[in-house]
Amino acid sequence: MDVARVKLILKNCDCVTIDVDSTICCDETVDELAKFWGKEDAIVPITTLAMEGHLDFRTALEKRMEVLDISSQKLKVFIAEKKIQYTPNVKKFIKFLQNRCIAVYLITGGFHETVDNIAIDLNIPLENVFANRIIFDETGRYLGVDETELTLKDNVKAEVIKGLKCRFNYKSVVHIGDGMNDAKVCPVADAFVGYGGVVIRQKVKELAGWFVTDFQQLIDEMMK
Template sequence: MSACKRVRLAEMLEDVFAVLKRVDAVCFDVDSTVIREEGIDELAKFCGKGAEVANLTSQAMSGSMTFQEALDLRLNIIKPSLAQVKDFIKISPPTLTPGVKKLIELLHSRNIPVYLISGGFRSIIVPIADQLKIPHSHIFANRLKFYFTGEYAGFDENEPTSKSGGKGVVIQQLKAKHSFRNLILIGDGATDLEAAPPADAFIGYGGNIIRPTVKAKAKWFVTDFNEIYNVLVNLNNI
């Protein structure tokens, strides 16, 4: 690595650390970040549509189609019933990524609010938030709709998270409402990367899956939540 490139990398890290020192809110992506799985892929497998949906998820995360297009296509393949969603949550609960609980506990101990902003489904994310002691009001995600018979009826297209750029919209709303000035977003995908700005800093996460575009463009890219935890604990020494 050239000296010029090393200097540039150091400057990018300093940019993120400067925000981290004054952080007043942290937003996490959920799928492949807070949890190890991609929730929609796992739901698809549970409903017998796994292979068809996984490829579309990869395209959505790489930014090769709009998020709303990918969400609509995937859900129309799965067509999950209310009963299937309930059974999925009960039988196949998602797995927390190692280190994320400890990191969020540290943030909470410092009275730093934590938000979950996801292109996944609120009904699946609520139990995750409960494990992490994150208020339900701090969840921003998509809502599935069902007919009175329990059959799939679509998703709420009014949710910002159902569209490309939706995470940025949520972050703008949070900053306007709470006057956050040093908000950090942590995530693995293109929809996370594009939300900074308005997020004041972005940390790319690759502990579950590495998205090459995110790794290349993130000012700070980590594969272990302990990296962030250790920096937070030792900020005064940086």
Template sequence: FKVNFTDPYICIMTTLSQTKEIFRRADAVCFDVDSTVIREEGIDELAKFCGVGDAVTEMTRKAMGGSVTFKTALTERLSIIRCSREQVNKLITDHPPQLTAGIKELVDTLHQRSVKVFLVSGGFRCIVEHVATQLNIPLHHVYANRLKFYFNGEFAGFDETQPTSESNGKGKVISMLKEKHGFKNVVMIGDGATDLEACPPANAFIGFGGNVVRQQVKERSLWYITSFRELLKELEKI
């Protein structure tokens, strides 16, 4: 069996060793953010901050498990939260997102090897940009959802034109990145169903369970890790 590393639209995950080889040869790595790059789910933290945590956490569980469409879950959760611009800014100031152990070293190592790193998130751009800055990831490498507010700062919904607001949205972003940059080997890393379904067009998927284990993702991932140090060790083999 020969692995086709050149076809930009085929995700080949025949064996664990081949998945690892695609990762070692990647020219771009896309990370999910919530419960992957950071320890928490940003929308759940925002809900707690706004006093509606329990209702929203249950919706997040359904969305990550794949039992409802992502856009449906996002719309329903935001209709419960109805956060103001002031609340979002205060959340970021008072409870900044906490990086997962090892992610800074991993991103630094990928950058040193001239691998392009992207954050592709179903979360909110205002939070994800804060994370990108901590990791020295250019803001134009961030793909996430945009909250909308009225002039008085009250909640006005979200930008439904963003690909990350839909199921299969992360795959659409990866297809666009391949077309735009000519990437041959793109790896998607994440904890949820929306990350898993991005392969294809990603050439490989790595499931991450360092913060939360989602059984469906664990069972369907050829390479499932619980620490980013496992990826650092793999890069050391090059």
């Protein structure tokens, strides 16, 4: 799909789905948890392999969570102390969509425990958030990730978008993200916009119908 076609679809879409880590936010949540506890060197290479499509998401998540040795207490401290760092103009873009009554959804391999706070800050209903959920025992020890969450699957974003189109009869959905799991959403999504404002992944750039590095570019195009 050429750039002109993607831009036309974006201008006329009634739904936008957006990745969170390294797209809405400047960080990868699991990597930031690793930095917080001094385990970055062991975690970041696994994240990179997953985001470039060399390792399936579920395996990458399990490997990283094993290294983190997370607990509910540690996670609460992280959430309390870690400030959300938004990518340039993304809050402006989401507000722009909302003002035009375009539905906005967050689809991420991150965790509800952190993503829900972002959604609240952006005035996105929590029912519009698709993410993983961590399970702890009564002592706060990490047990795993909720198996019922769709976002454990490698092709989840396309599945979520398919479900949204069936449920709400959206005429055209545009997905925006930075990773290979984002780039695989078409043809279920009507268009894919690759985002490289945090990190440029060459394979994603090649697969994207349109590749941008600032959300202002999307606003400018939609205002024409």
